[in-house]
Amino acid sequence: MITTTALTKSYGKTPVVRDVSLHCEPGTITGFLGPNGAGKSTTLRMIVGLAHPDHGTSTIDGRPFVELPNPTRVVGTLLDPSAMHAGRTGRATLKIAAQMAGMSTDRVDHLLNLVGLTDAADRRVGGYSLGMRQRLGIAQTLVGEPEVLILDEPANGLDPEGIAWMRGLLRDFADRGGTVLLSSHLLHEVQATVDHLVVISRGAVVASGPLSELLASSSLLVRTPDPEGLARALRSAGIGYRPGPDNTFTVDVHDGRITPEMIARAAVDQQVPLTELRQSDSGGLEQLFFSLTAATADHSQEAAA
């Protein structure tokens, strides 16, 4: 289980991560989605203690990562597949990881086979392709038989077959009760893999929830027997709305800045009863994400990936 509370970080005066709260449950795969430079990597680095938050906390199974006595037995981390010693073989790299975790080095052959690197095991990592390094990195995360995986852009450099392979591996891991948090800047890459999505833009979470809900809608539908009261309540809470038929209102979520909870609270404050509050049926995450990526105009990266 991974939990972060209001993680916040600035580099100099530039805020990089703002109030990011995540909650990843065992048995689920959470996709951490956002354009390049949105703060995904920084958030992941704060979770594993490589970067220090200005505010906020993060825990794995209720403990800060840096207090885990032997972290790789609990959390497998892959943040950058290029951060491997070029002069070491794939086998030697995994042996070091196994030794650190206190696992038998007999496990190394099994892991090499699992990620399809048996034939390349005794070549130096400097000669590996990015996809091979990703596979080696995945093997490294599994060395300590962890229950949590934290992966930064794990699909980078993998071909479609490799992505399908990893999807199967992660699904299998989660189905056994494992917790997975992975980041990506491509929606279609994670769409078929994750159960939950957290969308981040300019350091802040703009949408989060089960994938099915997020894909459904970018606006909320509210129904009340007291439309005048609700209109008043929404106005006084500063929430924009469009009146619809049959005593309904449609509220744009404005990239996640408006939440169902805010509407519910606004209604409670004015003692207006609601009979329905849900995602409306149109719109979608795709549009939200497109607007985010378009805003940062990072098309070159998209094309390259």
Added chain:
Amino acid sequence: MTSATMTSPVRPVDAQSPGAAFPAIPFSRLLRVEWGKATDTRAARWLLALVAASTVGLMLAPLFAPSRIDQTYTSYLRFAAVGLSILLPIVSILTLTSEWSQRTVLTTFTQEPRRIRVINAKVTVSLLLAGGAAVFGGLVTAAGLGVAAATGRELDANLNAGVLVGYLLFVLLSVATGVAFGALLHNSAAAIVLYFALPIAFALLGRASTSLGQWVDSGTTFDWVLNGEWSGHTPQILATVILWVALPVAAGLVRTVRREIN
């Protein structure tokens, strides 16, 4: 990739197992891993081979220039010391810096987030390597003396405990200086360049002002250690150890703990 590997079991996860159930990484394991990292790459092995070669090479000096160099056990041993001290500190610099240059700290510090323990292990490995190298230097000295004796030279067997301690300390201090540069700078190229350049600068300073120089020029003070000339020099020796070893190591530990790993 076959479908068989796709479905290979990862692990049946016991959702109840808290992270605390796994004991902390013992220091002996960190030492073993760091020893491996310091010696398992081609670059490290070449460098160690060069250290050995330079030590053997310098031993040729007293063998081939008997008229200019004292034919004593002590002078032979000091050639071994100088031979070791040229390149061995580079090994320890790389032991401390290569993970930053190769960016593998990203992995290492998620394996052991108590970064100071990792650095302690690297420092210990460097000092163990220095001890091993000192023994090697002793063997090369013995071989050199053996060759000299075989050619019928008269050799003054003037070894005593003080000379051996001075020799060992000199090798350890040379390595510790390299460790300090690596621990502080986190960058192989910068650490190596400054390791060679800064002492020269300070030696020049020493030449300009002997009274000041002997407090900062480790070249001079470490030679006193090697030659057992502690008398009257102890404060200067300690001052240079603090300046070139203790301070940078301490600053390096602080920097390592605080640094953001990207």
